[in-house]
Every structure is written in structure tokens, then in C-alpha cells.
Amino acid sequence: METFQPGFEQANPAPANMKQFPFDERLSSWEMSQLWVVYEANSSMKCILQYFVATAQDPEIKTVLDDAFNMTIPQLDTIGKIFNSVGFPIPHGFSDEDVKPNAKRLYSDGLMLTYLKTLNKFGLVKLGHVLPLVTRPDIRAYANSAYENAQNLLNKVEDTLTKKGITSKPPYTPVPDRVNYLSDADNVFGGLLGRKRPINVVELTHVFDRLETKLAERAILLGYIQVATDPQLKTFFTEAKDILSKEIDRWSKVLNDEDLPLPASWRGDVTDSTESPYSDKLMLFHYLLILGISITANVFGLANSFRTDLINNFGKATLDLITFNKKGLELMIKNRWIEEIPLAPDRNKISGLNH
Numbered sequence: 001m002e003t004f005q006p007g008f009e010q011a012n013p014a015p016a017n018m019k020q021f022p023f024d025e026r027l028s029s030w031e032m033s034q035l036w037v038v039y040e041a042n043s044s045m046k047c048i049l050q051y052f053v054a055t056a057q058d059p060e061i062k063t064v065l066d067d068a069f070n071m072t073i074p075q076l077d078t079i080g081k082i083f084n085s086v087g088f089p090i091p092h093g094f095s096d097e098d099v100k101p102n103a104k105r106l107y108s109d110g111l112m113l114t115y116l117k118t119l120n121k122f123g124l125v126k127l128g129h130v131l132p133l134v135t136r137p138d139i140r141a142y143a144n145s146a147y148e149n150a151q152n153l154l155n156k157v158e159d160t161l162t163k164k165g166i167t168s169k170p171p172y173t174p175v176p177d178r179v180n181y182l183s184d185a186d187n188v189f190g191g192l193l194g195r196k197r198p199i200n201v202v203e204l205t206h207v208f209d210r211l212e213t214k215l216a217e218r219a220i221l222l223g224y225i226q227v228a229t230d231p232q233l234k235t236f237f238t239e240a241k242d243i244l245s246k247e248i249d250r251w252s253k254v255l256n257d258e259d260l261p262l263p264a265s266w267r268g269d270v271t272d273s274t275e276s277p278y279s280d281k282l283m284l285f286h287y288l289l290i291l292g293i294s295i296t297a298n299v300f301g302l303a304n305s306f307r308t309d310l311i312n313n314f315g316k317a318t319l320d321l322i323t324f325n326k327k328g329l330e331l332m333i334k335n336r337w338i339e340e341i342p343l344a345p346d347r348n349k350i351s352g353l354n355h
Contacts, residue, residue, distance in 0.1 A: 027086055030133040032342055036091060038126065038146075039079045040339070043093025044286045045119060046072040051277040052112045054101035061109045061164070064156050068116055071149050078142050091339055094282050103277035106223045108269035110166040114216050117157045121213075122293045124150045168263035170208045171255075173201055189308055196307065199258050203310055206301035210317075211251035212263040213297070217290060218244045219266035224283045227276035233284060236331055240287065243324055247317050254310070281337040288328045295321050 027035070049069035056062035076093075083090050107115075127147040134140045161167035199207070218241060225237045255262055278286075295318055302314035332338035 025086060025136070027082075027088065028133070028135060029344070031136060031139050032088070034130045034134075035079050035082060035139065036342060038130070039076065039083075039091050040093055040285075041123075041126070041289055042072045042075050042079075043091070044282060044289060046076065047094045047096075047099040047278065047282055048119075048286060049116070050099050051101050051103065052107075052116070055103075055105045055107070055277075056109050056112060058109045058164070060160055061113050064153075064160050065112060065116060067156060068120070068153055071153065075142075075146055082136075082139060082142070094279075094285075098279040098282040100275075100277050104271070104273040104275045106227065106271055106273050106275075106277060107220070108266075108271075110164065111216065111219055111266050111269040113157060113161060113164075114166070114168075114264075114266065115220055117154075117161065118213050118216055118290075120150055120153050120157060122290070124154065125293070125296075166264070168212050170205060171260045173204070189306055196257075196309065199254070199260075199307065199310070203301075203305045203307060204258075204260070206297075206304055206314075207251050207254050207310070208260075208263070210297065210301060211248060211255065213294070214244055214248050214251070215263055215265050217294075218248065219270055221287065222267070222270045223273075224287065226270070226272075226274050227278075228280055228283060229276060230280045230335075232331065233280050236284070236328065237287070239327075240291075240324065243320055247320070250313050250317065254313070281332075281335070284328060284332060284337065288325060288332070291321055291325050291328065295325070 046069065049065060049072065053062060053065045053069050056065050080090050124147065127143055127150060130143045131140065131147070134143060158167065221237055221241050221244065225234055225241065228234045228237060252262055276283075298314050298318040298321065302311055302318065305311050305314060329338070
């Protein structure tokens with residue numbers, strides 16, 4: 001099968017020494033799907049980070065961004081080799097045609113580094129999700145190595161954010177002086193009406209994480225609105241910003257009601273440039289990638305919350321994003337910008353039973 005795809009450098013076939021002992025060389029549906037998703041995601045992040053590196057001004061932040069960019073290249077190469085080992089067509093993904101590293105500066109160094117933290121956090125969750133059902137040893141080795149690299153990058157990002165004084169630390173709460181047991185169900189689950197109990201630290205963690213992430217996403221999205229060339233895409237991104245703002249207001253109110261600090265907003269860290277560093281296709285794909293992961297994060301928050309108002313907030317946020325995600329996918333399909341996820345065989349069609 002021909003695996004060459006225009007616009008993206010192809011990886012060499014997997015070397016024979018990758019096989020350390022006999023195993024089923026076929027890709028399971030789990031392995032195929034996860035490698036496909038990770039390849040597409042890394043292909044987009046490679047372009048996003050290429051521009052970040054080119055426009056960063058602080059030498060230390062630039063180094064961390066460059067480390068992240070350089071991590072994507074061997075990952076794409078490794079997955080390409082695995083695909084080639086079974087004759088799987090390598091996805092087109094994104095190429096140098098989708099990024100203009102020399103475009104004018106759009107974001108501050110602090111925002112770019114904070115957004116990298118968000119991307120890397122998502123990467124850690126995704127790679128941790130990949131491992132449990134992987135059976136091929138070479139794929140397991142790849143996922144373990146990629147996860148370790150993402151952990152190391154997280155340490156670099158956090159250390160640099162702290163050193164530059166731009167990190168947003170989750171709120172501190174008093175250490176309890178004893179172990180308490182729950183005794184009043186109304187107090188535990190209440191929240192929509194009447195008196196609310198104080199937010200617990202698990203709920204607080206998810207609320208703060210959602211707010212911190214959404215504030216950085218909104219700033220990145222503001223840049224997309226300025227530089228997008230397709231009028232429909234500008235409209236879509238503007239609607240997306242409005243949805244983000246509603247979610248930000250929702251989580252900000254929770255923290256304000258608890259007299260807890262808010263993360264940085266980053267609104268002042270977007271320049272007035274209208275020169276696009278990315279193709280419209282890349283910006284829409286990348287936004288939908290982040291939106292999809294945000295849906296998962298909201299579900300985690302919902303599952304770990306007891307207070308009714310928080311459950312309601314997470315539920316509303318999830319429903320809003322699912323509905324809006326469909327609009328984005330329709331726009332991708334209309335422009336023929338989205339590659340089809342591999343399908344299971346249609347046995348009826350193969351057997352000639354379709355009418």
C-alpha cells in the first residue's frame with residue numbers, strides 16, 4: 001500500500017530491531033485510533049509551537065518552548081514508523097504550509113508559556129489514557145517514553161513560570177485539625193437553593209483548573225479572531241469566545257463567592273497584529289482539539305463534585321461545548337479540512353447486502 005502523503009515528510013519503515021520478541025504485528029482498533037489521534041494532535045502542535053519559538057523574546061522561555069517543539073518531531077517519526085510497519089496510510093496532518101514563523105508577534109511570552117502548560121497537561125492525560133489497552137510492545141514503549149518526556153517538560157514549564165513570577169497557583173486552604181465524617185446529606189449536596197457549604201478542595205481543584213485553562217484559551221482565541229481570513233471562521237471563533245466568557249464568568253463567580261483568588265486573565269497579552277501565523281484550517285482544528293479535551297475535563301469535574309450548583313455548572317458547560325463542537329466539525333467538513341477517522345469494515349456492504 002502506498003503510504004506517501006504530499007505536504008508532510010514521511011517516516012522510514014520500522015527497523016527490524018524494534019521487534020524484541022514475537023507479537024501480533026496488527027494494530028488493534030485501540031492502538032490504531034489512539035496513534036491516529038496523537039499523530040494528528042502532535043502534527044498541529046508542532047506548527048503552533050514553531051511560531052511560538054520564533055516569536056518568543058525571553059531566552060529562558062524560548063528554550064522551554066523550543067524543547068517542546070523538538071519533542072513533537074521524534075514522536076511523529078516514531079508513530080510514522082509504526083504506521084509504515086503495517087502499511088497504514090500516514091495522515092496528512094499539518095505541514096510548513098500551515099504556519100508562518102516570521103509573522104508578527106501575536107502573543108506575549110508569558111501567555112505562550114502558560115498555553116504550553118495547558119497543552120502539555122492535556123498531553124499527559126491523553127498519553128495516560130493510551131497505555132492501558134495497548135498490547136504491542138513497541139507502541140507501549142513509545143507511549144511510556146512520550147509520557148516521561150511530557151513529565152520532564154511539565155517540570156521545566158512550572159519552574160520557568162515560577163521563576164518569571166507568572167505562575168497561577170491554586171488557592172491555599174487551611175489544614176484540617178482532625179478527621180471529620182459526613183453526617184448531613186442536605187449539607188453535602190445542597191447548593192442551588194439556600195445555604196451552600198464551603199467548596200471542598202477536590203471541587204476547588206477542578207473549578208480553578210477549568211478557570212485557569214479557559215482564561216488562557218480565551219486569550220489565544222482572541223488572537224485567532226484577529227487573524228482568521230475566512231469570515232465564517234471569524235464568526236465561529238467570536239461565538240466560541242462568547243461561550244468561553246460565559247464559562248469563565250460561571251467559575252469566577254464560584255471563586256468570588258468563596259472569597260478565593262482568581263488566575264490571571266491574559267487579556268492584555270494579545271497584540272494588535274492582524275497577520276495570521278497559522279492557516280485557517282490549523283486554527284480551527286487546534287481549537288476543536290482543545291474543545292474536545294475540555295469536554296473530558298468538565299466531565300471529570302462533574303464526576304468529582306457533590307455540591308448541586310457545581311454539578312449543574314459542569315453539566316451546562318459540557319452541554320454547551322458538545323453542541324458547539326458539532327458546529328465546528330460541520331465547518332471543517334464543509335471546507336474538506338478534516339481527515340476521516342479509520343472505520344470498522346462495513347460487512348453488509350462487503351457482502352453486497354446494502355440496498
